[in-house]
Amino acid sequence: xxxLVIAYAQQQREKYxxxxxxxxxxxxxxxxxxxKQDVNxxxxxxxxxxxxxxxEARVMETGGHPVVYAEWLSAGANxxxxxxxxxxxxxxxxxxxxxxxxxxxxxxxxxxxxGRGSSDNKGQHMAHIKAVESFLAQKTPLPVNVKFLIxxxxxxxxxxxxxxxxxNKQLLACDVIMISDSALLAPDQPSxxxxxxxxxxxxxxARCAAHDLHSGSYGGNVQxxxxxxxxxxxxxxxxxxxxxVPAFYDAVxxxxxFERAEIARIPMSEQQIMAESGASQVFGxxxxxxxxxxxxxxxxxINGLWSGYTGEGAKTVLPATAHAKISCRLVPHQNPAxxxxxxxxxxxxxxxxxxxxxxxxLQEGTRGTLIDRDxxxxxxxxxxxxxTYGKAPIYVLEGGSIPVVNDFQDxxxxxxxxxxxxxxxxxxxxxxxxxxxxxxxxxxEASIRFLTEL
Ligand SMILES: [Zn+2]
Numbered sequence: 001x002x003x004l005v006i007a008y009a010q011q012q013r014e015k016y017x018x019x020x021x022x023x024x025x026x027x028x029x030x031x032x033x034x035x036k037q038d039v040n041x042x043x044x045x046x047x048x049x050x051x052x053x054x055x056e057a058r059v060m061e062t063g064g065h066p067v068v069y070a071e072w073l074s075a076g077a078n079x080x081x082x083x084x085x086x087x088x089x090x091x092x093x094x095x096x097x098x099x100x101x102x103x104x105x106x107x108x109x110x111x112x113x114x115g116r117g118s119s120d121n122k123g124q125h126m127a128h129i130k131a132v133e134s135f136l137a138q139k140t141p142l143p144v145n146v147k148f149l150i151x152x153x154x155x156x157x158x159x160x161x162x163x164x165x166x167x168n169k170q171l172l173a174c175d176v177i178m179i180s181d182s183a184l185l186a187p188d189q190p191s192x193x194x195x196x197x198x199x200x201x202x203x204x205x206a207r208c209a210a211h212d213l214h215s216g217s218y219g220g221n222v223q224x225x226x227x228x229x230x231x232x233x234x235x236x237x238x239x240x241x242x243x244x245v246p247a248f249y250d251a252v253x254x255x256x257x258f259e260r261a262e263i264a265r266i267p268m269s270e271q272q273i274m275a276e277s278g279a280s281q282v283f284g285x286x287x288x289x290x291x292x293x294x295x296x297x298x299x300x301x302i303n304g305l306w307s308g309y310t311g312e313g314a315k316t317v318l319p320a321t322a323h324a325k326i327s328c329r330l331v332p333h334q335n336p337a338x339x340x341x342x343x344x345x346x347x348x349x350x351x352x353x354x355x356x357x358x359x360x361x362l363q364e365g366t367r368g369t370l371i372d373r374d375x376x377x378x379x380x381x382x383x384x385x386x387x388t389y390g391k392a393p394i395y396v397l398e399g400g401s402i403p404v405v406n407d408f409q410d411x412x413x414x415x416x417x418x419x420x421x422x423x424x425x426x427x428x429x430x431x432x433x434x435x436x437x438x439x440x441x442x443x444x445e446a447s448i449r450f451l452t453e454l
Contacts, residue, residue, distance in 0.1 A: 001140065002452040009134040009444050016130045016444065017108070017437065019049070023088075023122050024106040024115040030065055030089035030156045039065050039152050042088045046150055050129065054136040055148070062160040065089060065152030069171065072132065073145045080377070080454050081145035083174035083412070085404065086125025086181065087154030090117035091429045098431035111437050118435035119426035124180040125150055127421055127443030134448060144454050147174060154181075154404070162407045169411050176377035177408050178450065180443065182398075182420030185267055187438070190385035190393040190446075192378065193418035195295060198330040198368040199401050200340055201303075203360045204229070204347065206322045212308075213318040223354040225322040226307035232350045232357075233324060236300055236343075241284050243300045245346045251333040253370075255296055262395045266291045295397025299329040300343070325362070329399065336365025369405050371416050377454065381417035384449035388442055393419070419446065 009016065028042035029035040043059045043066045050057035050070040057070035068088065073081070093103035093116045101107050106115030113123065128148070135142040149172060151161050165172060185191045206229040209222055237243050255263070268291045270282045284293040307322030309315035328343070330336060344359055351357050371378065373395055385393040398418075405416055421443030427433045 001143070002449050005131075005134045005138070005140055005448045005452075006445050008138050008140075009130060009448065010441075012130075012134065012137075013441065016126075016133075017113075017440070019130070020113070020118075020123055020126050020440065021106045021115070023049070023126060024113070024117055025104055027093070027104045028089050028117070028152065029092050030153055031092055039089060043068050043152060046088055050148060053129065053133040055132070055146075057148075060164075062151075062153070062164045064160040067152065067161070067164060068148065068150045070148040071146065072136070072142060075142055075145045079144050080175040081147060081173070082451065082454060083147045083149060083172055083177045084125065084128045085177055085179045085408070086128070086148070086150045087121045087152065088125075088150050089152040089155050090120070090122070091155050093431075095431065100432055103431075103433070108437065112434045113437060113440070114432060114434045116433050118433055119422040119439075120428035120433065121154070121181050123435040123440055124421045124443060127180065127440055128178065128447045130444045131447030131451060134444070135451070142451065144451055146451070147172065158404060161404055165404075165407045165411050172412060174412060174414055176380075176414055176454065177412065177416045178381070178447075179402070179405070179416060179418050180421050181402070182418060183422045183424040183426070184389070184420060184439070185394060185396070185424075187423065187436075188389045189267070189391055190389045190419065191396045192373070192382060192385070192393045193396050193398045193420075194371040194373045194378070195332055195397040196369040196402055196405055197295070197298070197399055198332075198334070198336060198366040199327060199363065200330060200336045200365045201325070201327040201361070201363040202340065203323065203325050203362055205358045205360075206232070206351075207320060207356050207358070208354055209318070209320040212320050215316040215318040219318050222318060223352065224318060225355060226319055228352055228355040229307070229322040229324060231352075232347055233302060233305075235350050236346070240286050242286070243298070245300070245343050247342050248298070248300075248339065251335065251338075252298060252331055253296075253333055255292070259296075259395070259397070260292075263289070263291045263296070263397070265394045266396060268294075291397075294399040296331060298331050298334060298339075301327055301329075303327050329401075330365075330368050331397075332368035332370035334368060336367060340365060366401055366403055366406060369402075369409060369416075371409075371418070375415040377415045378417055380453035381419050381450050383453045384446050385419060387449050388446040417450070419450075421446070
């Protein structure tokens with residue numbers, strides 16, 4: 001069945017491209033108030049588009065930018081239901097002078113679509129919409145029920161989506177959530193993300209005096225908070241990069257042999273990290289390769305560090321305070337609240353007399369996520385990817401976080417297929433964002449096969 005539907009999608013090539021180009025022309029920049037009308041216009045355009053292809057669709061309020069919800073449930077109650085998630089909002093296009101063409105008048109050059117949102121994320125969720133259209137347009141019965149939830153606040157941290165999902169549990173009920181908001185590992189190497197890291201973010205202040213002091217009058221008699229904080233921070237890791245906070249690694253999962261074998265297939269090398277970062281060598285926990293350190297091991301990093309006088313010229317000040325921003329990327333099973341408590345207690349224990357530390361959480365901690373690779377829904381996605389790209393997908397432990405995945409897991413409790421259609425070289429969030437036409441078309445095919453396999 002999927003072959004007939006794919007053949008139809010190929011005939012519609014031109015139209016499907018034009019639809020995407022029309023969608024990309026709407027500057028739905030969620031972060032910029034001057035684009036509020038455009039954000040609403042993108043939601044309305046998408047809602048209309050989903051109706052035109054034969055779905056029931058509506059724009060729903062969230063308290064912030066609206067979500068677009070659509071459904072086609074005529075496969076019947078005994079068939080599975082897929083919920084496709086995506087986001088219609090885009091990053092600001094600035095700096096505009098670094099674009100070779102207008103970010104909101106998408107053009108195709110050498111088989112590549114250039115435009116803001118082409119890869120992140122309009123071009124990726126449109127692939128699923130076009131897959132559904134390809135079934136419905138030629139009256140081929142869709143083998144499964146399909147729901148779409150396309151939101152407008154992903155690029156601003158999704159302030160309202162968690163509450164929306166919790167409040168609409170029945171509406172969104174499904175058997176699997178499909179999210180295409182990531183990248184293939186190479187043009188013909190699909191991946192399925194099955195673990196995401198969580199995040200803990202806090203700030204610490206070290207104080208030694210009521211106010212800044214003259215370093216000639218007080219230096220030598222009063223603790224320097226910058227020095228004290230530096231000494232405390234320096235003891236959070238050993239010289240090899242192993243984190244020394246007690247109990248920090250207690251909940252870290254040991255990878256099984258399948259996972260280690262999969263990690264070995266990931267095309268990622270020390271040379272690549274050096275080339276991309278400009279670092280003269282890689283540095284990290286001994287006993288793990290770069291891909292393992294990225295996805296399977298937790299981190300503790302200083303994100304900001306300041307104290308005293310940082311302006312031009314000399315100022316002989318003995319500062320009263322010193323500050324650091326610190327974050328930890330956490331792996332599945334590590335509890336953000338417990339890790340935070342361990343780090344704070346350890347830093348307090350390292351604090352010398354005359355110094356007081358105070359802490360502030362900057363972002364509510366998010367847990368890491370682990371998805372059951374063996375769930376039949378995920379296996380359906382794996383078969384669809386293999387048939388489309390000619391290679392079995394690599395199961396990847398992702399280093400970053402996708403907060404909505406936790407919301408889906410907590411509220412809907414179903415497996416989440418994280419199958420990306422873009423490429424890591426697509427310049428998302430940057431000037432000249434692009435998306436190869438081939439990625440779009442392969443995405444449509446993969447989606448058609450997924451719906452069939454399911
Ligand atoms: Zn993005």
